Amino acid sequence: MSKYNLLQEKVLVLNKYYQAIQITTVQKAICHLVKGTAKVITTDWTTHSFEEWIKISKFYENGNGKMIKSPSVAILVPDAIYLPYYESLPKTEVVFSRQNLLLRDKFRCQYCGKLLKNPKDRTIDHVIPKSRGGKTVWTNVVLCCKKCNLKKGNRTPEEAGLKLLKPPKEPKWHSLILEEFPKHKKETWKVFLNFAGILED
Numbered sequence: 001m002s003k004y005n006l007l008q009e010k011v012l013v014l015n016k017y018y019q020a021i022q023i024t025t026v027q028k029a030i031c032h033l034v035k036g037t038a039k040v041i042t043t044d045w046t047t048h049s050f051e052e053w054i055k056i057s058k059f060y061e062n063g064n065g066k067m068i069k070s071p072s073v074a075i076l077v078p079d080a081i082y083l084p085y086y087e088s089l090p091k092t093e094v095v096f097s098r099q100n101l102l103l104r105d106k107f108r109c110q111y112c113g114k115l116l117k118n119p120k121d122r123t124i125d126h127v128i129p130k131s132r133g134g135k136t137v138w139t140n141v142v143l144c145c146k147k148c149n150l151k152k153g154n155r156t157p158e159e160a161g162l163k164l165l166k167p168p169k170e171p172k173w174h175s176l177i178l179e180e181f182p183k184h185k186k187e188t189w190k191v192f193l194n195f196a197g198i199l200e201d
């Protein structure tokens, strides 16, 4: 992986209460570290200043960890940073958008469960059809494959003999970010996200 890509990798940001509040890039995380406004946090909940992190990184220099290297210094790419002075709380509302709907429904048709890798196969279904007063809200909209959508037509799932995998709900931001996060970092992130009891299972 090139240096450029490493700098754009995602880093989880925790506020002073150890709550995950947002995602940033490695590049921005390093700026915070250099300024002293952030520390690297590891899954054992230890925080490390920039100087300490450089020392830790030296142990990993020839290992498998991803390193950002400059002529003078090598830094292990952090998975998460901690902002000891930052008090903002996590976002609670998830914006209603097509992208977030895809993430909530994990790219699967909510009737037959098919994984819809191809954007062309994806349709948005109103559980209670629009023509019958169904609203465009989290609790009435699901991802649906073309086949199921055609079968359902202008009917309710019961009328069409279809069954939803689960009732659609407004997603939690924290479960959405896990969907977006690269697999190799998921386990690290889960430690921080589970801490506040905000992960649904």
Ligand SMILES: [Zn+2]
Binding pocket: 109, 110, 111, 112, 113, 114, 144, 145, 146, 147, 148, 149
């Ligand atoms: Zn389907």
